[in-house]
Amino acid sequence: MGRTRARDTEHPQARLDHGGIARIVPSEFTSGFELIVDDTPQSHVDLDDPTHLHFEYIVRMGAVIDQLPSGPLTAVHLGAGALTIPRYIDATRPGSRQQVIELEAPLATLVREHLPLPKGAAIRLRIGDAREGVKRLPAAIVGSCDLVVSDVYSGAQTPAHLTSLEFYRELADLLSPGGVLLVNVADGPGLAFARRQVATIAEVLPEIGVLADTQVLKGRRFGNLVIAASAAPLPTEWLPRLLAAGPHPAKIAQGAEVTAFVQGARVVTDADAVASPRPDASLFLR
Numbered sequence: 001m002g003r004t005r006a007r008d009t010e011h012p013q014a015r016l017d018h019g020g021i022a023r024i025v026p027s028e029f030t031s032g033f034e035l036i037v038d039d040t041p042q043s044h045v046d047l048d049d050p051t052h053l054h055f056e057y058i059v060r061m062g063a064v065i066d067q068l069p070s071g072p073l074t075a076v077h078l079g080a081g082a083l084t085i086p087r088y089i090d091a092t093r094p095g096s097r098q099q100v101i102e103l104e105a106p107l108a109t110l111v112r113e114h115l116p117l118p119k120g121a122a123i124r125l126r127i128g129d130a131r132e133g134v135k136r137l138p139a140a141i142v143g144s145c146d147l148v149v150s151d152v153y154s155g156a157q158t159p160a161h162l163t164s165l166e167f168y169r170e171l172a173d174l175l176s177p178g179g180v181l182l183v184n185v186a187d188g189p190g191l192a193f194a195r196r197q198v199a200t201i202a203e204v205l206p207e208i209g210v211l212a213d214t215q216v217l218k219g220r221r222f223g224n225l226v227i228a229a230s231a232a233p234l235p236t237e238w239l240p241r242l243l244a245a246g247p248h249p250a251k252i253a254q255g256a257e258v259t260a261f262v263q264g265a266r267v268v269t270d271a272d273a274v275a276s277p278r279p280d281a282s283l284f285l286r
Contacts, residue, residue: 014110020155022107024082024114030054033115035082037107040156043082045115050087056248057224060211061182062088063242064228065147067235068180072096074145076137076174078130078162079152082111083123089147090121098123099141101133103154130162134170145174151184158186158276164268165200172204178232181205186276188222193276195265198227198258203267205229209236210253210261211243217253222279228252 013023020038027034032046032054046052053059062085065073072095077086080102089096098121102108105127117123126133130152148171152162161167171181183201187194194210202208209228216223228234236252243250253261 012114014106045082050091060226075147078150149182160273164273168204181229183227191219199262199265200268
């Protein structure tokens with residue numbers, strides 16, 4: 001069934017620096033709002049319940065975050081969207097300190113005006129390229145982050161310079177010894193891009209888990225895969241049961257499954273990095 005969208009003039013919108021349009025629209029499928037960029041759903045936010053995670057891959061990120069040691073987190077987020085995960089952390093782990101880097105100032109302004117952050121939330125939003133922004137973070141953050149989330153999209157694709165070994169080394173430097181990196185990767189049948197991303201991240205952070213819908217993980221359809229990585233063993237004891245329970249059943253690949261997943265995949269470097277595959281527009285007709 002196709003998804004009917006209201007006319008642009010009916011909802012808050014902003015023209016982005018790259019020429020596209022960002023809109024905030026009420027969700028047609030649940031409570032809350034969606035951020036739509038160039039007709040691609042980017043984020044879902046429920047202002048009345050920040051713990052309500054609607055998009056499947058965001059639910060999986062939340063499941064990993066819930067496994068981290070209790071208490072406030074120090075976190076860095078690359079790609080703001082509608083600030084869904086920062087809001088979730090603020091609600092579930094009061095006192096957390098979070099830095100968010102977003103390229104598009106008009107998008108950040110749109111979100112802050114129409115989907116305001118909770119009062120008192122320690123969420124600092126910085127404008128600029130994600131890779132350059134990482135280099136400008138306060139020195140005290142380097143080596144002390146419990147969590148780094150990379151979820152950067154220009155339209156429906158991750159830019160090439162945010163997919164390389166050199167980039168992931170910069171992110172690994174932010175992490176504490178037990179800190180976790182979460183990366184959202186979108187790929188289609190065959191998973192050639194995702195396999196290279198996992199192989200690349202594993203060069204920097206050897207403890208890897210890949211979370212996805214089972215059909216996506218088998219390379220049978222386009223979708224999102226969440227890569228969780230750390231220098232220390234991942235706290236994933238309860239994840240398989242949580243993911244299998246749904247509401248959208250999924251699994252986590254670890255150990256031998258990850259080794260098999262990346263077999264033959266080349267590490268990505270700045271010299272040969274490419275943007276993530278562009279999904280077919282029909283993927284977003286729900």
